[in-house]
Structures are given as C-alpha cells and as structure tokens.
Ligand code: HEM
C-alpha cells in the first residue's frame with residue numbers, strides 16, 4: 717500500500733506542480749493563464765490520461781486514509797507520522813472535494829473551468845469566507861506532506877540541521893506560492909470582471 721502510494725504520489729505531484737505553476741502565470745494576465753491552461757490540457761485532458769490522473773488522486777486519498785488509520789491506532793506516534801497523518805487528512809479532504817467540484821461543474825454547467833471559475837469563489841462574498849482558507853489549506857497540506865517526506869529521505873545523506881533547513885525552505889516556497897495565487901485570483905494584481913455565466917450559485 718505504501719509503495720503504491722509513493723508511485724501514484726509521483727504522478728499526482730507532477731500534475732500539482734504544473735497546476736500551481738499555471739495559476740502563478742496569471743500574474744502576467746488572464747490571457748497568459750488561459751494560454752498555459754490550454755497547453756496543459758492538451759496533455760491531461762486526453763481522456764485516458766485524465767482518467768489515470770483522477771483515479772490516481774482518489775487512490776492517493778484512499779490509500780492515505782488507510783495508512784492514517786493504522787497510525788491513528790498506534791499508541792506511540794512519531795512526530796514524522798503525525799505530520800504525515802494530519803497533512804494527509806487535510807489533503808485528502810481537499811482532494812475529494814476539489815476534483816468532483818471542478819469536473820462535476822464542467823459537466824453539469826458546461827462552462828469552461830478556467831480562471832474566472834476559480835477566481836469568482838475567492839473574489840465574491842460570502843463565498844470567499846470558505847474558499848480562501850480552502851485553497852490555502854489545500855496547498856499548504858500538500859507542502860507539509862512533501863516537506864516531511866523530503867526531510868525523512870534527505871536526512872540519510874545530510875545532517876539533521878541541514879534537513880530541517882530543506883523542510884522550512886519547501887514550506888516557505890509553498891507559502892509564498894499560496895499567497896501569490898490567492899492575491900492574484902482575489903483581484904490584487906488587476907481588476908477582475910466575472911462573466912455572468914459563472915454566477916450559477
Ligand atoms: C497529493 C497527494 C499525495 C502525495 C503526493 C503523497 C505522497 C506520499 C509519499 C511519497 C509518502 C512517503 C511514502 C514512504 O515513506 O515511502 C507518503 C506517506 C504518507 N501519506 Fe501521502 N501523499 C498524498 C496524499 C495523501 C493523503 C490524501 C493521505 C491521507 C488521507 C496521505 C497519508 C499518508 C500517510 C499517513 C503517510 C505515512 C505512511 C507511513 O509512514 O506509514 N497521503 N505520502
């Protein structure tokens with residue numbers, strides 16, 4: 717289970733990094749974001765690849781929750797196990813909401829799930845009270861999960877102090893990424909006019 721979780725973890729991590737990079741490109745304008753989005757979709761929207769991606773995400777959450785259950789039952793939990801477990805639970809909750817929401821709304825409302833789709837929920841009241849922490853927690857849960865795995869592996873080759881620096885560096889980078897994405901999508905960089913077609917709830 718753990719070995720499979722590691723393998724699908726690589727697949728989904730490649731997607732997440734590309735996905736967050738895509739959101740960051742909105743810094744240069746909505747058109748740039750759309751251009752990169754369409755380039756990326758040429759890969760992950762190929763039906764068989766999208767199917768593999770979505771299945772991998774759900775397997776990640778399923779296998780992750782099972783591993784959490786085993787750790788939860790242990791009387792003595794290490795600090796590493798606790799960080800993996802808590803970051804995993806938050807990440808799992810994000811995944812099982814975010815993926816059905818994006819794909820479900822694309823199918824149901826038949827609109828393009830682009831910049832405006834994501835921006836609207838962090839721009840308008842009362843939606844942003846939920847969606848700002850939701851996206852922030854999603855990104856940071858992934859960051860904690862990744863940083864802890866990296867620290868655990870790298871400490872075999874370098875000192876504990878150096879490994880800790882790597883850990884905080886990874887967290888710091890993702891913290892800045894999360895803030896930047898939210899800043900742009902919340903209209904901090906330029907004015908955003910949400911098209912009426914996106915006001916479906
Ligand atoms: C983006 C999604 C995820 C990625 C990329 C990912 C990746 C990984 C990797 C590479 C490991 C290390 C395995 C090893 O030590 O060899 C790991 C461990 C772990 N993951 Fe995830 N994971 C993800 C999502 C989740 C979710 C959603 C959960 C829980 C619901 C979870 C729970 C865990 C737990 C508990 C461990 C520690 C297992 C142990 O040491 O016994 N993961 N994860």
Ligand code: HEM
Nearest residue numbers: 732735757766773815818829830833834851854855858897
């Ligand atoms: C601020 C952060 C994020 C925003 C604004 C965001 C927004 C979006 C949007 C707009 C889509 C639709 C893409 C499309 O139509 O092609 C999408 C899809 C998706 N997102 Fe995110 N996302 C964020 C973070 C994440 C994170 C952290 C993960 C993973 C843990 C993730 C996983 C996915 C997946 C798997 C899809 C479905 C891809 C598909 O169409 O098959 N997202 N997201």
